[in-house]
Amino acid sequence: MAAYGAVLSVSKIIHPFWGGRLGNTVKVFGTTLTSRRNKTLLTRENIPPPAKYGGRHTVTLIPGDGIGPELLSHVREVFRFSCVPVDFEVVHVNSALETEDDINNAITAIRRNGVALKGNIETKHTMSPSVKSRNNLLRTSLDLYANVMHCQSLPGVQTRHKNIDIMIIRENTEGEYSNLEHESVSGVVESLKIITRNNSLRVADYAFRLAREKGRRRVTAVHKANIMKLGDGLFLQCCREVASGYPDITFDSMIVDNTTMQLVSKPQQFDVMVMPNLYGNVVSNVCAGLVGGPGLVPGANYGHVYAVFETATRNTGKSIADKNIANPTAMLLASCMMLDHLKLYDYASLIRNAVLTTMNETRLHTADIGGQGTTSEVVQSIMRIIQSKGQLTSEL
Amino acid sequence: MAGSAWRSMLTQVVGGAIRRPALSSFSRGMQTVTLIPGDGIGPEISTAVMKIFEAAKAPIRWEERNVMAIKGPGGRWMIPPDAKESMDRSKIGLKGPLKTPIAAGHPSMNLLLRKTFDLYANVRPCVSIEGYKTPYTDVDLVTIRENTEGEYSGIEHVIVDGVVQSIKLITEEASRRIAEYAFEYARNNQRNSVTAIHKANIMRMSDGLFLRKCREVAENYKDIKFTEMYLDTVCLNMVQDPTQFDVLVMPNLYGDILSDLCAGLIGGLGVTPSGNIGANGVAIFESVHGTAPDIAGLDFANPTALLLSAVMMLRHMGLHDCGNKIQTACFDTIKDKKVLTKDLGGNSKCSEFTAEICRRIQDLD
Numbered sequence: 001m002a003a004y005g006a007v008l009s010v011s012k013i014i015h016p017f018w019g020g021r022l023g024n025t026v027k028v029f030g031t032t033l034t035s036r037r038n039k040t041l042l043t044r045e046n047i048p049p050p051a052k053y054g055g056r057h058t059v060t061l062i063p064g065d066g067i068g069p070e071l072l073s074h075v076r077e078v079f080r081f082s083c084v085p086v087d088f089e090v091v092h093v094n095s096a097l098e099t100e101d102d103i104n105n106a107i108t109a110i111r112r113n114g115v116a117l118k119g120n121i122e123t124k125h126t127m128s129p130s131v132k133s134r135n136n137l138l139r140t141s142l143d144l145y146a147n148v149m150h151c152q153s154l155p156g157v158q159t160r161h162k163n164i165d166i167m168i169i170r171e172n173t174e175g176e177y178s179n180l181e182h183e184s185v186s187g188v189v190e191s192l193k194i195i196t197r198n199n200s201l202r203v204a205d206y207a208f209r210l211a212r213e214k215g216r217r218r219v220t221a222v223h224k225a226n227i228m229k230l231g232d233g234l235f236l237q238c239c240r241e242v243a244s245g246y247p248d249i250t251f252d253s254m255i256v257d258n259t260t261m262q263l264v265s266k267p268q269q270f271d272v273m274v275m276p277n278l279y280g281n282v283v284s285n286v287c288a289g290l291v292g293g294p295g296l297v298p299g300a301n302y303g304h305v306y307a308v309f310e311t312a313t314r315n316t317g318k319s320i321a322d323k324n325i326a327n328p329t330a331m332l333l334a335s336c337m338m339l340d341h342l343k344l345y346d347y348a349s350l351i352r353n354a355v356l357t358t359m360n361e362t363r364l365h366t367a368d369i370g371g372q373g374t375t376s377e378v379v380q381s382i383m384r385i386i387q388s389k390g391q392l393t394s395e396l
Numbered sequence: 397m398a399g400s401a402w403r404s405m406l407t408q409v410v411g412g413a414i415r416r417p418a419l420s421s422f423s424r425g426m427q428t429v430t431l432i433p434g435d436g437i438g439p440e441i442s443t444a445v446m447k448i449f450e451a452a453k454a455p456i457r458w459e460e461r462n463v464m465a466i467k468g469p470g471g472r473w474m475i476p477p478d479a480k481e482s483m484d485r486s487k488i489g490l491k492g493p494l495k496t497p498i499a500a501g502h503p504s505m506n507l508l509l510r511k512t513f514d515l516y517a518n519v520r521p522c523v524s525i526e527g528y529k530t531p532y533t534d535v536d537l538v539t540i541r542e543n544t545e546g547e548y549s550g551i552e553h554v555i556v557d558g559v560v561q562s563i564k565l566i567t568e569e570a571s572r573r574i575a576e577y578a579f580e581y582a583r584n585n586q587r588n589s590v591t592a593i594h595k596a597n598i599m600r601m602s603d604g605l606f607l608r609k610c611r612e613v614a615e616n617y618k619d620i621k622f623t624e625m626y627l628d629t630v631c632l633n634m635v636q637d638p639t640q641f642d643v644l645v646m647p648n649l650y651g652d653i654l655s656d657l658c659a660g661l662i663g664g665l666g667v668t669p670s671g672n673i674g675a676n677g678v679a680i681f682e683s684v685h686g687t688a689p690d691i692a693g694l695d696f697a698n699p700t701a702l703l704l705s706a707v708m709m710l711r712h713m714g715l716h717d718c719g720n721k722i723q724t725a726c727f728d729t730i731k732d733k734k735v736l737t738k739d740l741g742g743n744s745k746c747s748e749f750t751a752e753i754c755r756r757i758q759d760l761d
Contacts, residue, residue, distance in 0.1 A: 125607075129600035136598065160531035176547075176564070181601040187568035191602040193547070197558030224649075230552040231562040257653050261660030264635055265530070278595075282653055285628040289635035313632060 057342050060109040060116040061088040065095055066316035068119015070324075071331040074379045075117065078332065081383050084339065084347045089113060093134055095122045103134045107141050116308040117338055119331075120316045132179050135314065140173050142308070144301035145199060146206045147172040149284050149312040156360035157292040157369050166287055167216065167272045169207040170280025171235075172301055174199050177277045195231040195276065200238035206302070207239075207274035208246045219243065221253040222275035222283060235276055260286055288313045295327025295368045296359075298334035300341075307341050309334040324374045327366040329355055332382070354385040426457040427713060430482045433460060434492025436687025437697035442492050444699035444750040445706050448725075451754035454710065454718045459486065463494070465508055475505075475512055483513065488713060489680035490706055493687040510543060515672035515680060516570065517577045518543045518651065521708065522658040525667055527731035528740060532661045537641040539658055540581065541651020542574040543672065548648045566602040566647065571609035577673060578610075578645035579617040589621035590614070593630050593646035593654065606647055630654065634661070659684070666739050669704035671712065679712055681705040695745040698737040700726065703753075725756035 061076075063069040079086055091109045093102040103121075110116045121134040138144075147170040153162055180192040204221075211219050221239040225232040236253055243251035254262070256279045262269065263286050275283060288297045299312030311330040320326050332355050339348035358364050358381045365371025366378060373381075433442040442460075449456055461479040468474040483489055494505040509515065517540055524535040551563040575592075582590050592610040596603040607624060614622035627650050633640060634654075638661055646654065659668040665685040672680045683701035691697060703726055710719035729735060735752040736742025744752075 123597040125596040125600060125604060129604065132600075133597055176595075177598050179598075181599065183601060187605075189566045189602045189605050191564040191566070191599050193562040193564060195560045195562070224652075227548050227550075228552065228562050230554060230560045234558075234560050257656035260631075260653055260657040261664065264532070264657060264660040265664065278649075279653075281595075281628050282631050285631040286635055286657070289632045293636060294632055313628065315629070 056085040056087055058087050058089055058113045060113045061090045062093055062106050062118035064119025065122040066318045066321045067326040071326060071328050072119055074328050075331055075335045078351060078383060082347060082351060082386050093121050095134060098131050103137050107138060110142060110306055114306055115338060117335055118308055118310045120314045122316045136177055139301060142303055142306045144303040144306060144308055145173050146203050146302045147299060149297060149299045151287040151291045151297055153291050154359055156363050159292050161267050161290050164267045164291055166270045168284050168287060169274045170284060171199060171203040171276050175277030193231060195234050197234060197238060200235045204239040204242040204274055207272060208242055208249060211249050211272045216272045218250040218271040220270060220273045222256050222259050222273055222279050223253060224256050285313055293368050296329050298330050298337055300337050309338040324376055325367050326375050327368050328375050328379055350386060354382045357385050358382050426455045428457045428459055428486040430486050430489040431458045431460045432463050432491040435495040436493060436689045436692040438492030440746055441697050441699040441702045444746060445702050447750055448722060448753050451757045452718055452722050463505060465505060475508055487677050488709060490709055491680055491682040492702060493683060493685055495687045513674040513678045515674040516544050517574055517673040519671045520655045520668060522662050524662050525730055527733060528663045530663050532638055535638045535661050537658060538643045539651060539655040540578045540645045541655055542570060542647050545570050546648030564602060566605050568609060571606045574645060575610040575613040578643060579613055579620055582620050582643045587643045589642045591623045591625055591644050593625055593627050593644055593650050595627050666698050667700045669708045671708050681709040695747055696738055697746045698739050699746060721757060721760055725753050728756055729753050
């Protein structure tokens with residue numbers, strides 16, 4: 001670990017002189033050292049993320065566009081108020097630019113810190129097709145292969161369906177989001193969907209491990225293998241292989257159109273679901289809608305080495321930006337997931353309980369779930385609850 | 397000499413032109429429809445629909461055909477020639493559920509029909525049925541799905557062992573065709589807006605092309621509002637408030653998922669009508685549920701899906717009054733809750749349900 005830090009600091013001095021060359025050496029060194037980290041992670045000995053400078057963690061913060069900046073500033077406010085030992089390194093990404101320098105800086109920052117909290121970066125699809133989605137670039141470069149979302153019915157929120165408790169694990173790097181498109185003949189565009197055995201195996205493995213860890217009974221694989229026989233067939237086969245290693249967990253599969261139909265009529269039948277990228281997008285949005293909307297559900301993207309936390313449905317919310325009506329719940333719960341990842345469990349439960357109390361008992365709701373509160377009112381309420389419960393807080 | 401030859405040729409041509417339509421669809425004012433009963437519960441629900449149409453005195457002459465795949469010359473699978481010939485003549489078809497046996501060697505029957513008649517648009521109007529309670533009320537939207545290309549082109553390869561690639565094909569021609577159909581449908585059925593659904597932030601070129609074509613077609617239909625929405629946003633909003641949507645047009649895969657999602661909102665595939673529109677004026681209306689082999693022949697089946705598809709067919713043919721009459725009778729029967737089949741929550745048999753609808757139609761007259 002010390003050697004890694006030393007190499008990094010040396011590179012910081014020499015980098016400006018030697019430009020890219022030494023940077024590559026650091027990358028090689030970096031990969032060998034991180035692969036050592038990898039090996040111990042795979043043997044299930046979790047190394048806590050490096051806590052530098054007197055026990056305080058540094059986390060990369062990417063404000064993004066739309067409601068991202070204001071929600072993340074609320075998160076920082078709550079953290080500061082609760083004296084959470086986390087410092088944020090803010091990296092801005094300008095979605096209007098065509099160059100990828102901004103996002104590469106962000107990726108380097110996340111590699112440095114290991115953990116990030118981000119808002120959604122807008123993708124203007126009116127720009128040329130060579131300008132790729134920044135969020136997608138981030139996920140694939142950092143190899144964040146599993147997107148985890150936990151949809152739970154909250155007692156304080158009015159919804160059509162009750163008692164929903166579904167965990168969705170979605171493959172995050174390949175599938176339809178491979179960004180491989182070409183126009184072979186004028187007027188005919190081909191888009192490639194890639195499914196690989198390795199990625200399918202590792203996301204299925206993640207799903208089953210998570211299911212076992214959380215004491216879940218059933219994992220459902222969502223696919224369309226009756227039409228895409230080779231692609232989704234491979235995914236399904238990998239899931240079955242992994243399932244055979246977990247005899248205590250029931251495994252079944254369901255076709256994606258039937259899944260959506262079942263979700264809107266009887267969502268209580270689902271437990272844990274695992275699926276490729278695009279179906280994950282559809283199913284996670286349907287589930288988020290079922291429990292009350294995009295403002296309530298946090299999401300996490302995990303890789304072997306890095307973790308990035310954000311809202312589950314990844315909305316930019318341009319139409320409600322800067323109006324003080326956005327729902328801070330999703331982002332705050334995502335930050336609690338991040339605190340859990342950093343092993344700061346006490347702070348995580350403190351903030352989470354405050355958020356849920358405001359939602360369920362005080363019933364202070366923002367407009368998206370039918371209330372009249374503003375974002376700042378909700379955040380103030382959360383901080384008041386933290387003050388009454390917690391031991392050490394700064395001035396309100 | 398030349399004059400008389402010209403005159404005779406002219407009469408021949410004109411006579412032929414007048415004679416031809418009389419042979420094909422109009423004989424004593426009746427329109428011919430090719431009926432494909434299908435498998436499992438198919439025959440019983442087809443009989444139910446025929447009975448109801450008879451009670452409503454609809455000007456329809458049914459021609460029953462079987463579409464079991466046969467191997468044609470050259471080894472390619474095709475539908476029986478008499479079925480094809482009947483469809484080509486009548487241009488309108490009504491189809492029950494078809495089973496696709498696994499490992500039968502022949503491709504799915506639905507796929508075969510789609511390819512044979514170039515059925516490029518799948519239309520599914522989803523309207524909440526009063527009397528069949530679901531958590532969603534006031535649903536009234538139509539999903540129009542491109543049916544020939546997109547993710548379902550079936551082009552897949554194993555590149556290396558463990559890496560599979562599926563190709564999603566989007567063409568200008570197909571996108572333009574489906575967009576035009578969507579706007580025409582909106583205009584003909586007095587709908588206010590058309591929403592194109594896409595994922596152009598991720599699939600820039602393919603969905604970008606689809607969107608561009610939709611925008612171009614929208615220019616010619618200024619009376620109809622055109623909006624674009626991401627697939628995930630639509631899913632999110634659909635389950636929270638489905639009343640904000642009107643006509644939705646989208647490529648194949650999204651259409652598959654969304655049309656089933658909308659069917660789930662109104663109560664499932666047992667009550668959802670569906671129509672496939674093809675080139676050359678061909679249209680096949682079908683019920684999209686399965687063959688239900690476990691209840692086949694036991695008079696438990698629910699004919700609602702096939703009946704509503706048949707009503708869609710009547711509207712397509714311009715017989716709106718007849719269609720409305722049958723639909724009202726059907727909805728009233730369900731609203732009344734006295735005679736309902738098992739899947740709708742009642743205890744009656746299919747024949748009783750059918751008889752009740754026939755009775756209501758006769759009362760309406």
